[in-house]
Amino acid sequence: NLDSSQEPADTPLRLRGLPMLHDARRPWHKRIIDGVPFALLGITLPQMAAIANPDAYTHFHGIEETLVAAISDIKAEGIHHIILLSHLGLEQDKRLAARFPEFSLIIGGHTHSQLGDLAPLGLESDGSYPLMVNDVAILHAAHSALCLGVCELEFDARGRVRRSQGQLEWLPWQPWPFDSVPPAGLHFCKPAPELEAHLAKRYRPELETMTQRIVTRLAGPLHHQRLPDANLPAGSQVAPLVAHAMLTGAREQVGQVDFALHNAGGVRCALEPGPLSEADIAGRLLPFAIPLTLYRVHGHELAEALEGAIDNATNNGVTGNGSGSFPYTAGVRFSYQADKPKGARITRLEWEASPGQWQPVEADAIYRGVSSAYTASGKEGYTALARTLTQHNQELGITLADAFIRWARYLPELSVMPPLLVYQGPGAMS
Incomplete structure (x- = not known):
């Protein structure tokens, strides 16, 4: 087609x-x-x-x-x-x-x-x-x-x-490490010599170096799932950390930035306890080398983008294209109620004017946000972001992984952040 x-x-x-x-x-x-x-x-x-x-x-x-x-x-x-x-x-x-x-x-x-x-x-x-x-x-x-x-x-x-x-x-590429018979369904692959030589020459030295560069640590697991549910009513524990890293990185470059907004599908794995290396971040957690983009948006457009992204992720009145659009934020917090009429499902939207000081987002006020270039272009339900003051968009010179590495390096330990969303919809608890 x-x-x-x-x-x-x-x-x-x-x-x-x-x-x-x-x-x-x-x-x-x-x-x-x-x-x-x-x-x-x-x-x-x-x-x-x-x-x-x-x-x-x-x-x-x-x-x-x-x-x-x-x-x-x-x-x-x-x-x-x-x-x-x-x-x-x-x-x-x-x-x-x-x-x-x-x-x-x-x-x-x-x-x-x-x-x-x-x-x-x-x-x-x-x-x-x-x-x-x-x-x-x-x-x-x-x-x-x-x-x-x-x-x-x-x-x-x-x-x-x-x-x-x-x-x-x-298809594991390493031998079965135990004395027991491996379960059915495992096919142990022999590495292709020409590919092994190419990997060894071009990629593994840098990968080994990145593996040795420990950024931070985790005392316990941080779960990542795209949508909230009864077990995790605020959804992913990892995506909000990524949003905070994006906001910090953008503020370091340009000063005033009000919020960060990131889609769940841009985060690719949960995090296990123990050390977290540059290789883990750039290779597993945030493997898409997508730059951050700074933009300006009216308050009502931000509400529309959040609602559109969740509608797309949950097929709420629209034909969505995957749960990866579900939004996670830093600097703004919101409530979404699935049974409200379209256009009125964001029932609370606030921004953090100063640390710990939350104020309502005003519909006609202009706010500065940062997202991946993918989300800022209006993909997957974030259409309102593509209709806003796009002439003011500014691509920053860092990727998602760059921002996360820089942010997490100064944290002795990663842990769950206070939730910034309340989701009321099928299969979730408020």
Whole structure:
């Protein structure tokens, strides 16, 4: 459903016309496997412009309209075996399997879902492997090349999966360190010599140096989850720390900055007790080398951005594109009530005018905020930030990881900060 037809001929790094790009003109590829024709069909989120950075000439069509047209073309060529390569997430894949029984198989991603019997590894599972819905097989294999989905499928002449056997094989690259027999589902990889040599020469020396640079320590674990729930009613314990680091870093550079606002998806892991190194921060916690951006925003636009981000994260009256948009702050605190009418769900919004002194955010007053360049551009429900005084935006010369390292280095220990949000919604406690 990617459409590059409006791309100008002089566009650098063009997409249009690439021989191996199967875009909206013909979003599928015919492949003969053991004499049987298969159609490989691709689909991704139509809201890609909200979560990625396509140029102005790259558009994304709706899911259903794209699939209806493509399936019609595929069937017209007499092909019964249709494999959908999906970047929509597991729940969307289930809906597509129910809606389009023509699919033989859906291979999906986006939600990092794990399927199969993972109990021997102590892991949670989102269903069987493959997951059968409406006689359509669905395969997902977690994320980040942690594992490989291995499945043997038998199809009948109509393209239906009649037999399947497989599992996720987790791919540790170090030998099993215990005397016991390793559990099923682990596949120990032998490092490729050429890649090992490249890593050893180019990357490992610097990584080892960063590993030795201890920034701070943790006495106990700090949990990271994107959305608040009954166990963590204020949500992530890590994301607010990142927001405070962003605010401190921005103030060091430019002076007056009123608040920091960061999306939950920009924080990638929880933190375990013990030392925290530069490598942990730049490689695991904040791996996206995105610069911080300073901007000016009216009070009512800040409220709209917070509400839009939470609506997007929780699908509250909108078709969201993931829970990663949920906002965490420093310098402002707020309450969100899901059952209020749209536009009135932020029921309290205050800013810290001086340490410990909180004042209501005035709708028409102008405040200075700092976010990642990604969030400041209005992605994933933060649309109001892109409509505000954008001519005053200023990109700072530090990344998220830079700001966190500089801030945390002066703290002997990281600990949970007082909560700055009250979330009242499905599955959460106020």
